[in-house]
Amino acid sequence: MPDCGQNIGESAGGTVMPLLELQSVTMSFGGFKAINDLSLKFERKPVYGIIGPNGAGKTTLFNVLSGFYRPKRGRLLFNGQDMTRLRAEQFARQGIVRSFQITSIFPNLSVMDNVVLSVQRRADGGTKAFAKIDWHEDHRPEASALLDQVGIPSSLRGRPAGDLPYGRKRALELAISLGAHPTILLLDEPTAGMTTADVSRTTDLIAQLSVDRMIIVVEHNLGVIANVADEIIVLQQGALLTRGRYADVRQDPRVIEAYLGKRH
Numbered sequence: 001m002p003d004c005g006q007n008i009g010e011s012a013g014g015t016v017m018p019l020l021e022l023q024s025v026t027m028s029f030g031g032f033k034a035i036n037d038l039s040l041k042f043e044r045k046p047v048y049g050i051i052g053p054n055g056a057g058k059t060t061l062f063n064v065l066s067g068f069y070r071p072k073r074g075r076l077l078f079n080g081q082d083m084t085r086l087r088a089e090q091f092a093r094q095g096i097v098r099s100f101q102i103t104s105i106f107p108n109l110s111v112m113d114n115v116v117l118s119v120q121r122r123a124d125g126g127t128k129a130f131a132k133i134d135w136h137e138d139h140r141p142e143a144s145a146l147l148d149q150v151g152i153p154s155s156l157r158g159r160p161a162g163d164l165p166y167g168r169k170r171a172l173e174l175a176i177s178l179g180a181h182p183t184i185l186l187l188d189e190p191t192a193g194m195t196t197a198d199v200s201r202t203t204d205l206i207a208q209l210s211v212d213r214m215i216i217v218v219e220h221n222l223g224v225i226a227n228v229a230d231e232i233i234v235l236q237q238g239a240l241l242t243r244g245r246y247a248d249v250r251q252d253p254r255v256i257e258a259y260l261g262k263r264h
């Protein structure tokens, strides 16, 4: 392969290519535009937070970014590659992985085997999701390390995943996602429904995980966003209202109005 002297993420012209880019994306439901002609660039920052009032289009955007929705109009580029027509599992194989859908946990499998399965799936290129347990042995060390990383103690790892308390289930979901070796990790309301202690643990974990990968978080809890996000993207009515550091965004009168209404 010829060496063109080009770094990953750098275009031929020397300008830095966004890791992820939306170009004029519209996502409609029965004629209603939940996302309307939205263009966004995600550079290589560690943590982006997506916020906005109810109905702003956060979940829809999240579903587009993770390949769960395919927009009718516009394009989604990952490292310059057009992802628009790909499916969610192809996104995951390329390195865009979403977490915090407890539905992806197999409740009857042990906590450890859930993570082993994820590591296995990645190692096999996503082709043998329901493999026999005996070839899991090779993947136990990595699975153990991932469970260490998300703070699930050894005493819980042999238990059926379905028996874990809520906060631990979400940590397990994160370990499962990390087994896919994401370049971009998408977190959908990572602290929803958590106790204060779990919120604090999850916030620390997001910061720790962001050292090695980009994280995009959709979150209602602005305290969490303030703590973890390097840049905030504010949506309103399916469009970009503004973006920037939390300290600046929270003082923006348009953002205050969007959240609280004109009277405030």
Ligand SMILES: Nc1ncnc2c1ncn2[C@@H]1O[C@H](COP(=O)(O)OP(=O)(O)OP(=O)(O)O)[C@@H](O)[C@H]1O
Pocket (backbone or CB within 6 Å): 029, 032, 033, 034, 052, 053, 054, 055, 056, 057, 058, 059, 060, 061
């Ligand atoms: N599957 C769907 N079918 C019809 N309308 C939808 C669908 N999904 C979202 N919408 C509409 O699109 C708009 C944006 O919804 P979305 O869930 O993306 O907003 P959100 O910012 O995540 O809101 P919330 O903060 O309330 O979760 C809303 O008006 C919603 O009713």
